[in-house]
Amino acid sequence: MDMPVTKKKKLGLKERYALMTRGLGWEPSYQPIDDIFPMDRFEGIKIHDWDAWEDPFRLTMDAYWKYQAEKERKLYAIVDAFAQSNGHLTLSDARYINTVKLFVNGFAPLEYMSHRGFAHIGRQFRDVGPRVACMMQSLDEMRHSQTQIHAISNYNRYYSGMAEFRHHHDYLPYLQVPKSFFEDAATGGPFEFIVAIGFAFEYVLTNLVFVPFISGAAYNGDMGAMTFGFSAQSDEARHMTLGLEVIKFVLEQDPVNVPIVQKWLNKWTWRGVRLLTLVAMMQDYMLPKRVMSWAEAWEIYFEENCGALFRDLARYGIVMPPCVEQIRLERDHLSHIAWCHFYQARGTSDFHVWLPSKEDMDWLSAKYPDTFDRYYRPRYEYWAKCEAEGKPFEATAVPMQCQVCQIPMMFTEPGDPLTLCQRHADYKGEQYHFCSDHCRDIFEDEPEKFIQSKIAGHEVFKGNAFRPGTDPTAEGFNPAAEALAFFRIEHGRDNGLHNGSTDERNFALWRGLAKAND
Amino acid sequence: MQMDLRTVTIAPQRQTYGHVARHIGGDKPASRYQEGTIGLQTTGNQHYRPLWDPAHDYFDESRTKLKMADWYAFRDPRQYYYGSYVLARARQQEAAEAAFDFVETRGLADALPDDIRALALDLILPLRHVAWGASMNNDFIAAYGYGTGITQPALYYAMDQLGIAQFDTRLGLLLAEPEALDAAKEAWLHDVRWQSLRRLVEDLFVEQDWFELFVAQDLVLDGLLYPLVFQTIVDGDLAQRGGAAVAMVTQFQNEWAAETRKWVDAQIKAACADDAGNAALIGQWIAKWTPRAAAALCPLAEMGLGDRSAAVMDELCAALDARAARAGVRA
Ligand SMILES: [Fe+2]
Ligand SMILES: [Fe+2]
Numbered sequence: 001m002d003m004p005v006t007k008k009k010k011l012g013l014k015e016r017y018a019l020m021t022r023g024l025g026w027e028p029s030y031q032p033i034d035d036i037f038p039m040d041r042f043e044g045i046k047i048h049d050w051d052a053w054e055d056p057f058r059l060t061m062d063a064y065w066k067y068q069a070e071k072e073r074k075l076y077a078i079v080d081a082f083a084q085s086n087g088h089l090t091l092s093d094a095r096y097i098n099t100v101k102l103f104v105n106g107f108a109p110l111e112y113m114s115h116r117g118f119a120h121i122g123r124q125f126r127d128v129g130p131r132v133a134c135m136m137q138s139l140d141e142m143r144h145s146q147t148q149i150h151a152i153s154n155y156n157r158y159y160s161g162m163a164e165f166r167h168h169h170d171y172l173p174y175l176q177v178p179k180s181f182f183e184d185a186a187t188g189g190p191f192e193f194i195v196a197i198g199f200a201f202e203y204v205l206t207n208l209v210f211v212p213f214i215s216g217a218a219y220n221g222d223m224g225a226m227t228f229g230f231s232a233q234s235d236e237a238r239h240m241t242l243g244l245e246v247i248k249f250v251l252e253q254d255p256v257n258v259p260i261v262q263k264w265l266n267k268w269t270w271r272g273v274r275l276l277t278l279v280a281m282m283q284d285y286m287l288p289k290r291v292m293s294w295a296e297a298w299e300i301y302f303e304e305n306c307g308a309l310f311r312d313l314a315r316y317g318i319v320m321p322p323c324v325e326q327i328r329l330e331r332d333h334l335s336h337i338a339w340c341h342f343y344q345a346r347g348t349s350d351f352h353v354w355l356p357s358k359e360d361m362d363w364l365s366a367k368y369p370d371t372f373d374r375y376y377r378p379r380y381e382y383w384a385k386c387e388a389e390g391k392p393f394e395a396t397a398v399p400m401q402c403q404v405c406q407i408p409m410m411f412t413e414p415g416d417p418l419t420l421c422q423r424h425a426d427y428k429g430e431q432y433h434f435c436s437d438h439c440r441d442i443f444e445d446e447p448e449k450f451i452q453s454k455i456a457g458h459e460v461f462k463g464n465a466f467r468p469g470t471d472p473t474a475e476g477f478n479p480a481a482e483a484l485a486f487f488r489i490e491h492g493r494d495n496g497l498h499n500g501s502t503d504e505r506n507f508a509l510w511r512g513l514a515k516a517n518d
Numbered sequence: 519m520q521m522d523l524r525t526v527t528i529a530p531q532r533q534t535y536g537h538v539a540r541h542i543g544g545d546k547p548a549s550r551y552q553e554g555t556i557g558l559q560t561t562g563n564q565h566y567r568p569l570w571d572p573a574h575d576y577f578d579e580s581r582t583k584l585k586m587a588d589w590y591a592f593r594d595p596r597q598y599y600y601g602s603y604v605l606a607r608a609r610q611q612e613a614a615e616a617a618f619d620f621v622e623t624r625g626l627a628d629a630l631p632d633d634i635r636a637l638a639l640d641l642i643l644p645l646r647h648v649a650w651g652a653s654m655n656n657d658f659i660a661a662y663g664y665g666t667g668i669t670q671p672a673l674y675y676a677m678d679q680l681g682i683a684q685f686d687t688r689l690g691l692l693l694a695e696p697e698a699l700d701a702a703k704e705a706w707l708h709d710v711r712w713q714s715l716r717r718l719v720e721d722l723f724v725e726q727d728w729f730e731l732f733v734a735q736d737l738v739l740d741g742l743l744y745p746l747v748f749q750t751i752v753d754g755d756l757a758q759r760g761g762a763a764v765a766m767v768t769q770f771q772n773e774w775a776a777e778t779r780k781w782v783d784a785q786i787k788a789a790c791a792d793d794a795g796n797a798a799l800i801g802q803w804i805a806k807w808t809p810r811a812a813a814a815l816c817p818l819a820e821m822g823l824g825d826r827s828a829a830v831m832d833e834l835c836a837a838l839d840a841r842a843a844r845a846g847v848r849a
Binding site for chain 2: 005009011016020023024026027029031036039041042061062064065066069070072075076085087109112113118119122123124128131136138139142143145147149151153156157158159160162163164169170171174179180184185188189293307331399449452454488495506510513515
């Protein structure tokens with residue numbers, strides 16, 4: 001960024017950037033400022049001095065275009081090469097493709113929501129500095145969404161479960177977990193959104209999301225996904241500095257802000273980790289070549305890194321969210337509970353499942369010495385026996401779901417792995433159900449918000465999960481089949497067991513062709 | 519892992535994503551623009567109403583009076599998705615960088631006639647605030663508009679206008695000391711010649727109908743401002759009066775306006791074609807905002823063109839009407 005000043009005053013980078021951003025703004029006089037920025041006060045966050053905002057990065061648009069274009073050139077060259085050479089056939093194992101399915105269905109639409117959410121708050125903060133930073137992040141998030149969709153496009157041409165990712169994200173029961181997570185953040189006020197996404201998600205939990213996916217991709221031969229992951233990480237570094245700047249700025253502005261921020265950190269750490277249940281399961285069960293266990297990732301990326309972060313925030317009066325206690329108790333159970341659930345409920349998923357092999361189970365025993373052999377191995381061995389007898393176990397009932405995180409109520413009591421955990425609350429004459437104390441607390445803080453949750457199971461019973469024109473009173477009406485049709489799950493192709501699936505067969509056939517000698 | 523594979527031809531199971539295929543008329547290969555745009559915003563269940571606008575869903579068609587049977591009738595003729603967008607702008611910024619370099623290394627800024635330098639500063643520097651207003655307004659469209667077809671390019675427009683505000687700023691730093699930016703802001707805030715324009719920009723900040731905002735900002739205001747300032751005054755007049763250096767360092771603005779106009783017109787055309795009521799509605803919006811924008815720009819025209827200003831403004835308004843008519847707007 002060379003500035004064309006000859007024999008002129010030399011401006012420092014910071015000064016120059018201020019002219020290029022905050023210098024553009026002005027105090028309006030023809031319209032009241034509260035009408036121009038109507039949304040940044042109602043949450044109760046008090047900002048006295050926006051000038052104290054330190055721009056976390058100083059990128060003018062010309063430099064942004066230049067750097068990002070360079071990254072895009074490199075990324076798409078690799079994505080193209082991977083697709084043209086049938087790179088998917090070099091994967092470690094066909095089961096890996098289910099991780100890609102989980103990613104495009106669960107995360108690419110969140111990147112899009114993030115793009116819209118940052119565009120929204122990029123219009124709402126009354127100071128230019130944070131608005132510019134948010135607009136730039138909005139643009140980056142558009143990039144993430146599209147590079148993921150583009151990189152996965154080639155997988156979609158050959159394998160099932162990805163073609164309807166948009167519809168699945170909108171309606172499929174398990175995908176309401178990520179969808180409701182992000183919509184909860186985006187429908188909160190601008191400060192809650194940036195604390196939830198910019199700080200809790202992008203700063204506190206980001207490594208727990210991306211490291212497993214990116215290194216999982218690398219270990220399993222997925223060059224395309226690995227490249228968009230790495231490429232996004234360089235944007236992520238910018239987003240993390242924004243998230244941290246926001247937190248410190250808000251906490252320093254007024255003591256009144258501290259309890260509000262603490263409440264959001266409690267809520268979003270819990271909601272974030274509930275969402276990460278999917279990632280934990282992916283790490284421990286879905287990667288044919290594993291990178292590290294969920295428990296190990298939690299120790300490194302939360303306990304070590306975030307422990308230091310929260311010690312640093314203590315000077316503002318911020319404490320570690322209380323839910324962390326429960327997360328620690330669930331650490332050695334989370335992925336097993338989830339995979340057991342997905343195995344049983346495989347009829348309504350858009351990826352395939354399988355029982356862990358003997359080697360898989362030995363790895364899990366080693367990683368989870370206190371829990372796996374005791375609580376989970378016997379289940380898998382029993383289900384393996386059922387499969388061997390030609391009577392694979394499957395749960396077809398609609399599960400009860402948590403009103404807040406929308407996860408089926410499959411978790412066990414913290415510290416008591418043989419008792420199912422259920423919590424309830426009454427509100428305006430209705431009873432609501434929760435997976436945990438923390439989800440119930442979140443509900444009780446904002447009941448009017450969470451009574452709106454469209455719980456997938458309820459939607460089926462209410463008749464909202466059938467295609468238009470479906471007649472539930474018709475003879476031979478099969479609600480389960482109709483719901484699958486509405487969900488656009490191609491039964492027997494998108495769902496079910498990996499063994500014997502079209503994806504498994506095609507992968508073996510195509511790889512066989514590619515490896516055969518002329 | 520390393521594995522040597524023969525190149526084999528294997529049959530794809532499908533060509534593109536389902537929501538894309540349903541929109542492009544069947545399962546056929548789709549472009550990156552299509553896969554990165556069509557149907558990307560949710561049209562399904564939304565769980566909660568926004569705390570900041572409980573009267574609407576987060577994504578809500580009723581945030582504008584415009585009616586569309588198909589929100590993805592809004593297509594970008596440039597086919598910009600993120601990658602192609604930044605590649606295009608990176609090339610243009612490289613050219614702009616070269617122009618700034620050329621002017622600077624040859625001392626062309628110092629060689630400008632005084633009256634030209636003064637006019638360039640008086641006219642262009644306050645426009646950095648107008649560009650920032652355009653950026654905010656397009657970010658509004660990106661945030662509250664419906665369907666990725668139009669919200670995606672609106673965000674690109676917002677970032678472009680931020681970039682233009684920054685190029686305007688650099689022009690100030692090239693021709694003068696940083697204090698010139700303060701003087702320009704002072705003029706923007708208090709000089710009577712800028713007040714109708716500032717009032718218009720601030721009024722647009724509180725406009726709630728995002729498509730009306732698109733019409734007022736992108737079609738009308740920018741549709742008059744860019745041809746007036748950068749095309750007619752800078753490229754036309756200043757260049758001939760010894761101010762070619764100013765034209766060189768504002769080529770980004772001119773190229774951008776020529777390119778973006780095609781996108782704006784395509785949106786108006788798509789809206790008019792989609793629903794019978796839209797043509798008249800857009801016509802009303804144009805009729806509402808054009809006189810205000812033209813009046814607000816008159817003092818700028820006078821600064822640059824003196825007694826030719828009225829005639830030029832009339833021409834520009836007629837050209838804008840012709841653009842609208844070509845796009846199917848009913849006056
Ligand atoms: Fe992202
Ligand atoms: Fe929950």
